[in-house]
Amino acid sequence: MLVIAALPFVAACAVPTVPTTPTTPTTPTTPTTPTPAPIPEKVIEIKVANYYAPTHRLSPDAFEQWGNEIEKRTDGKVEFTWYHGQSLIKSKETPQGLRAGICDVGIWCVSFNAGLFPVTEAVDLPLLVRVSAEGSPAMWEFYTQSPEMQEEWSDYHPAWFHVTAISNFHTKNVFLQTLDDLAGMRMVTGSATKGEMLKLLGAVHVNLTATDIYPALERDMVDGCFYPWAPQRSWKMTDFLVYHTIADISVNGHAGAFNLEAWDALPTDVQQVIDDLGMSMSGLCGATLTNESAWVIEEMKAAGHEFYTLPADEKARWVEKLMPVYDTWMEKVTSKGLDGQAVLDSWKQYAAKYQDTPYQPDDWWGRAGKKE
Numbered sequence: 001m002l003v004i005a006a007l008p009f010v011a012a013c014a015v016p017t018v019p020t021t022p023t024t025p026t027t028p029t030t031p032t033t034p035t036p037a038p039i040p041e042k043v044i045e046i047k048v049a050n051y052y053a054p055t056h057r058l059s060p061d062a063f064e065q066w067g068n069e070i071e072k073r074t075d076g077k078v079e080f081t082w083y084h085g086q087s088l089i090k091s092k093e094t095p096q097g098l099r100a101g102i103c104d105v106g107i108w109c110v111s112f113n114a115g116l117f118p119v120t121e122a123v124d125l126p127l128l129v130r131v132s133a134e135g136s137p138a139m140w141e142f143y144t145q146s147p148e149m150q151e152e153w154s155d156y157h158p159a160w161f162h163v164t165a166i167s168n169f170h171t172k173n174v175f176l177q178t179l180d181d182l183a184g185m186r187m188v189t190g191s192a193t194k195g196e197m198l199k200l201l202g203a204v205h206v207n208l209t210a211t212d213i214y215p216a217l218e219r220d221m222v223d224g225c226f227y228p229w230a231p232q233r234s235w236k237m238t239d240f241l242v243y244h245t246i247a248d249i250s251v252n253g254h255a256g257a258f259n260l261e262a263w264d265a266l267p268t269d270v271q272q273v274i275d276d277l278g279m280s281m282s283g284l285c286g287a288t289l290t291n292e293s294a295w296v297i298e299e300m301k302a303a304g305h306e307f308y309t310l311p312a313d314e315k316a317r318w319v320e321k322l323m324p325v326y327d328t329w330m331e332k333v334t335s336k337g338l339d340g341q342a343v344l345d346s347w348k349q350y351a352a353k354y355q356d357t358p359y360q361p362d363d364w365w366g367r368a369g370k371k372e
Contacts, residue, residue, distance in 0.1 A: 044078045044266065049103035051091035053210070054084035056234035057292040057369040062285045063107065063256070066160075066277065069364050073273045078266070091190070091209055099155060104262035109164075110253045114192030118332045119149045122347045123163055123253035124193040125329060126322050129351050132293075135163035135251050136286025137359040138350040140279050146346055148338055156257040160278055162285030163251040164228040165293040167194060170241040171224035172217060177245065177308055179317050188213055189226040191252050196328060198226055200321045210235050217241070228252075229293040238300060246309040247318055256281070283359040288369030295371040 048067070052058050059082075067080035083089075089097040091108055095116060098106035110120050123142070129135035139161040143149050169176050169187070176182055183202040189195055195205040206222050210231060216222045217240040224241060225232075228251075232238050263271065301307070310318065326344075333340035361368065 041077065043076060044270070046078055046080050046104045046262070047088070048080055048082050048105040048107065049086075049088040049094060049097065050082060050084045050107040051086045051089075051094065051109070051210070052084065052107065053231075053234040056230060057288055058230075058285060059084050061292075061367055061369050062162075062281070062288045065284065065364075065366050066281050069277065070270075070273055074270050077270055086209065086211060095156075098257065098259050101259055101261065104259050105159065105256060106259075107256045108254065109191060110255055111191040111193050115332065117152050118329070118336060119146065119152050119338065119343055120253055120255075121193055121329060121332075122344055124191060124250055125326060125344075125347075126197065126250040127319065128348060129163055129251045130166065130248070130355060131286075132163050132165045132251065132289035133283075133286040134354040134358060135351060136161065136282045136289075137279060138347075138354040139163055139253055140282035141353070142347050142350045144278075145350070146343070148343055153255075153257070155260065156255075157260060157263040158255055158257045158278075159274055160256045160281035160285065162254050162256075162282050162289070164254065165230060165289045166248050166251055167226055167228050168247055168249070169224060169226055169245040170232060170237065171243045171245070172220075172240045173243075174223065175243040175245070175306060175308065176224075177310075178314060179321070185224060186222045187224050187226050188216070188222050193325065193329070194226055194250065194252070196325055197249065197322055200324060201318060202321075213237060214239070228289070229296045230289060233296045233299070238303070238305070242303075242305045244300065244305060244307045246307060247315060249318075249322070254285075279359075280362045280364075283362070284365050284368060286359070287361060287365070291369035292371075 048063070050059060050063055064080070064082060067082070071078060071080065083103070089102055089106065092112045094106040094108035095113055097103060110117050111124050123129075123135070123139055129138070143153070143158060143161055167189070169182070171185070174181060174185065179201065185203045186206050187198050187203045188206045188208050189198060190207065190209065195207060198205040206216070208216055208222070213222070213225065214236055217237065225237060227237070232241060330340040330344070333343060
């Protein structure tokens with residue numbers, strides 16, 4: 001009974017429901033267009049003309065190593081394309097070809113173009129540098145501290161400088177042991193300064209590019225070379241040159257430099273990365289040449305080549321003959337209105353500095369010319 005009686009009471013107390021108004025249909029939303037992926041920056045190609053053979057350890061161990069490090073530090077903003085072994089520009093045409101924009105970076109021997117960089121040619125003067133590992137960082141510091149050297153490079157942007165391993169005398173049939181033995185010998189060297197040295201020593205200077213030396217030796221057109229150690233392996237001169245007379249005379253200065261327009265077109269952060277590597281890259285080139293020279297000499301010995309080091313009294317005769325090279329260089333520089341003695345003293349200062357405090361390897365260098 002309670003349940004039945006209660007039902008009318010509940011019904012009587014209920015609030016009548018208000019009818020709901022139908023909702024207006026919503027307008028369909030326009031589909032949103034997906035945000036497009038950012039367009040990747042165009043990679044900047046840098047073309048490099050390198051006169052060294054691709055098998056010379058500088059090519060992979062220093063030059064390409066440097067390019068790879070720049071690509072890494074710039075997150076791939078630049079990419080290097082390599083033209084080794086004079087495949088794009090002949091060695092002596094590199095400064096002109098670089099200025100003309102045939103390549104973006106050129107690598108060449110400075111004194112192949114006699115008189116174009118007279119201050120820099122101080123580096124080639126005899127008896128001032130012992131090994132490339134010392135002379136190469138010294139050459140970079142010489143550039144950074146010498147207004148005279150900077151001025152003669154104002155049409156380029158140097159990325160590094162290096163010097164070769166020291167040059168000695170390498171012959172095919174005659175084993176040089178005295179100054180008299182050198183008289184009339186047809187000796188190859190590409191550097192103008194070293195060509196003058198050969199003449200002062202009584203030899204006949206034959207000016208050939210590296211690619212022409214092998215056929216000249218094969219045809220007995222020349223008797224030998226006044227060259228560093230490593231190129232004998234990379235240009236296969238060791239097929240003929242089996243006698244090596246150690247006089248430790250001089251090195252040759254080299255440059256790795258940008259075309260100015262190509263340099264100015266680079267983003268500033270890329271430029272900074274390259275500039276920051278200047279000293280280290282110079283050091284890497286020097287270490288690579290010094291390390292490679294050591295095992296190239298050992299390979300020559302293992303192949304039965306013969307070596308002779310000039311005794312002190314005999315070397316003194318050679319040195320005396322070479323001294324006019326200094327006078328020639330001094331006249332060349334002073335004719336430009338420069339203080340040649342001050343320039344020479346500056347170069348000597350840096351050459352001596354790195355004999356006492358060698359540049360230490362950096363962590364990005366890799367094998368740096370060592371034989372593995």
